[in-house]
Amino acid sequence: MAGLGSMAEESSKTATLRSVGEFSFINLVEARARAFYRDDVVVGIGDDTAVLHFNDREFLLLTCDGQIEDTHFLCQLTDPFSLGRRLVNVNASDIAAMGGKLRWAVIAVNVPPDTEVAWLEKFFDGLLWQLEQYGACLVGGNCSKATGKLVFDLTVAGTVLKDLLVTRKGAQPGDLLAVTGTLGRAKAGLEIIKAPHCFQDMPQDVIENLIAAYRVGGARVELGAKIASVGLARSMIDVSDGLLQDASHLCGDDLDVVIDAARVPVNPGCVMVAERSGEDGLWWGLAGGEDYELLFSVPPEKVNLLDSIHSATGVPVTVVGRFCEGKGRVLLEREGKIETVKQGGWQHF
Amino acid sequence: MAGLGSMAEESSKTATLRSVGEFSFINLVEARARAFYRDDVVVGIGDDTAVLHFNDREFLLLTCDGQIEDTHFLCQLTDPFSLGRRLVNVNASDIAAMGGKLRWAVIAVNVPPDTEVAWLEKFFDGLLWQLEQYGACLVGGNCSKATGKLVFDLTVAGTVLKDLLVTRKGAQPGDLLAVTGTLGRAKAGLEIIKAPHCFQDMPQDVIENLIAAYRVGGARVELGAKIASVGLARSMIDVSDGLLQDASHLCGDDLDVVIDAARVPVNPGCVMVAERSGEDGLWWGLAGGEDYELLFSVPPEKVNLLDSIHSATGVPVTVVGRFCEGKGRVLLEREGKIETVKQGGWQHF
Known part of the structure; x- marks a missing residue:
């Protein structure tokens, strides 16, 4: 029963998706399915x-x-x-x-x-x-x-x-962690949709941009292909569950990643909405989810390519952290102190 | 608004899936999607x-x-x-x-x-x-x-x-209509599951076979490949919605198909269950659905290959009808008389 870890046999019989969580369940299915893989996978x-x-x-x-x-x-x-x-x-x-x-x-x-x-x-x-x-x-x-x-x-x-081809695996100690675009837009858009009267004096184009981010989403298809074509990313994932959670998927078991809070590109509109809601805009950027930006590891010698990607596409690409040897943790560096962050991000169950 | 036929503009605004039916809706989506097809489709x-x-x-x-x-x-x-x-x-x-x-x-x-x-x-x-x-x-x-x-x-x-490759299109006037296996098993299996006490004196292996047909289904994957490899079928479909309905998909707009009721291979177990239920076993075979047998058109000069398919695989393959010029109708020949059958078979809405 891979993925269910140390659960006793008895408790596993009554386990539900809510009690084991989405990722344990996926691990369990993966372990079973893997036995049937052929050479073409x-x-x-x-x-x-x-x-x-x-x-x-x-x-x-x-x-x-x-x-x-x-x-x-x-x-x-x-x-x-x-x-x-x-x-x-x-x-x-x-x-x-x-x-x-x-x-x-x-x-x-x-x-x-x-x-x-x-x-x-x-x-x-x-x-x-x-x-x-x-x-x-x-x-x-x-x-x-x-x-x-x-x-x-x-x-x-x-x-x-x-x-x-770029997959989730391949980041190495010393690699930088980079993200496209800005974060927290979808979360802010949802807040506006839920209570539009609280935000009606904000600039209309900002409001529309955030609502569209929530309703329509987006995908960096052209940018992903561009990043791959110049060999910029050693590993890559999309930010669907939130930066913190998705960054952990790039770590595997033997890397940590340290995210520099000051460099996280929280969307300015998201910051405005969060402030009015009495919430922490940085947290929405870190854990809001559904941003559909790309998150990838960059070999240090290739960091100069980030600017050319930005120039060619108009999309900002920001270095937000670095990988080091570790054990799969996401750490947050804030005002000189490194905190272990509780995994925050979307989980279905 | 392809597929919605002659519906007035006004009524189409309040049309639901229930009122237009599954196939009209699929036609509508197909017409829209087709505009975007590229050469690789x-x-x-x-x-x-x-x-x-x-x-x-x-x-x-x-x-x-x-x-x-x-x-x-x-x-x-x-x-x-x-x-x-x-x-x-x-x-x-x-x-x-x-x-x-x-x-x-x-x-x-x-x-x-x-x-x-x-x-x-x-x-x-x-x-x-x-x-x-x-x-x-x-x-x-x-x-x-x-x-x-x-x-x-x-x-x-x-x-x-x-x-x-074999598709739904390609049947020609004079082609025969053939079906693999027997029909009505899943329908009979469901009846047994719903009221097991009515059938408990039937042979246990027959009961189990019918219940499995309903619960597990089946697919003639090897047989489909075999039929294709010897060039036996000019067109083919699987029987998921019932023989009558699926046969109509092989007709297109300019063929009719005449099904000979006496030749429809209704499963003997299905006949037993239908009789006890006071129902018509033939109708279950014609319209029961979920049989997952293969239904295909055979050029008359290749009909001798059917026996060799049967010999090689052990699966009966039965000629149940013939195609003629027409307008997409399924006709049922019963005791010398040809009836136009109302389309019977599974429709979702």
Whole structure:
């Protein structure tokens, strides 16, 4: 029973997802699935996407992610076009984190019979539009009657040139930790949506930017491919569960990463929203989640390439920390002191 | 608004999935998605699986299907190991219908937090075991918190040699309609599960066979590949929604198919269960659904190959009808009279 650690046999019989947590459960499935892997599986469960032998030049990438009503979205707080875009983006971000290119998608639509066709049309318009932005298309799917909530699961297939593949593994002691864009936007957007009257005197473009970050998400597909093509990243992941949690996935068991709090690129709009809410903007940047930026380890000799990436794409890329030998911990350096941070970030169960 | 036919603009605004039906909705999505297809899409939405340019020798096949609590299964009427197997089989059957081979799968697991890990372990044991039977493995997935029912969506990627691809299109007037195995098993199995006391004096092996057909399903993967490899089928589909409904998908717009009622291979166990239930066994065979047998069109000059397929595999293959010029209708010939049958078969909405 890999992944359930030291749980006694008896307690494991009554364990639930809530009691063991999402990651223990995934570890457990991974251990079982691994026994069946063949030579054509390059990377299986445990990274952003599966990497498979495809043809001589490219690997096939396969990933799935979903949007569930009341878990990932509330119908009254989003519109179907944005939701369709978001479903593509949460998957596209995983392809981006491998340096890959999106190609095809299939969708599972699980919805109650009284779902309005007009709503679904707008959802598909958003989904198809967003796929097209990434050069991909919808080629199949399945439609089932659900008795409860709306559940949409999308699977995206992509490709990456064999030489350019980047995975979660590979960071080395001394590597720098870099992140694209700014953090905390989606968290701030959700706060605005929940209590718009508290923020109505903020600049309208800032408000719209933050709300879009929450509703639509985004994915650094082009940037991910660019980072991979210049060999800048030794390992990479997307920031979906929050910087602290996702950084830990780059550490493996034998590295620590020290994040310099002063350098974390918290989005200025996020800082404004957090201040008005009496909350800590830095914490939202560290643990807010759903930012879909890229987080990667950079060999120190390549740090000068970061500026050229910024110049070429217009997207800021910030060094926020460094890796050192350790045991998989994420440490936060704040005003000269290093704190061990309790893992904060999105966990489903 | 392709697929919604002659609906007035006004009524389409309030149309629901229930009012337009599953297939109209799929047509609508297909029409929108098709506009974005690129050259690498050989077959998109509308067939059993998507067919994509993969490498010089093979096409990539991509399909997804799910199992939703209270729609496809009831927890009290199935066990998790069987359910895991069934989730693989419903997808494998779609790969089989193209003459393909299963390679990889990714799963979306949407479950409430109080789901027992032990139950999920058995589910994954069944899923992994069944994938292994087809030479495939689980390489990724996603786990999300659902607030309502259990929803499992599996996406399977497969391959097929370019020369051997079989799709739903291609039947010609004069072709024969053939089906593998026997029909009505799953429907009969469900009846037994719902009222076991009514059937307890039936032979135990018959009861078990029918119940397994309902709980586990099956997929004619090896047989599909065999049929494709000898060039026996001009077009093919799997029987998931019932013989009548699936046969109509092989007709297109310009063929009819006449099914000879006397030749439909209704499973003998199904006939027994239907008789005791005061129902028509033939109707269960024609419309019961979830049989996961293969249904295909055979050029008349190749009909002698059917016997050799039977001899080589032990699976009966039966000619049940013939195609003629027409307009997409399924006709039933019974005691010398030809009836137009109302489309009977599983529709979700």
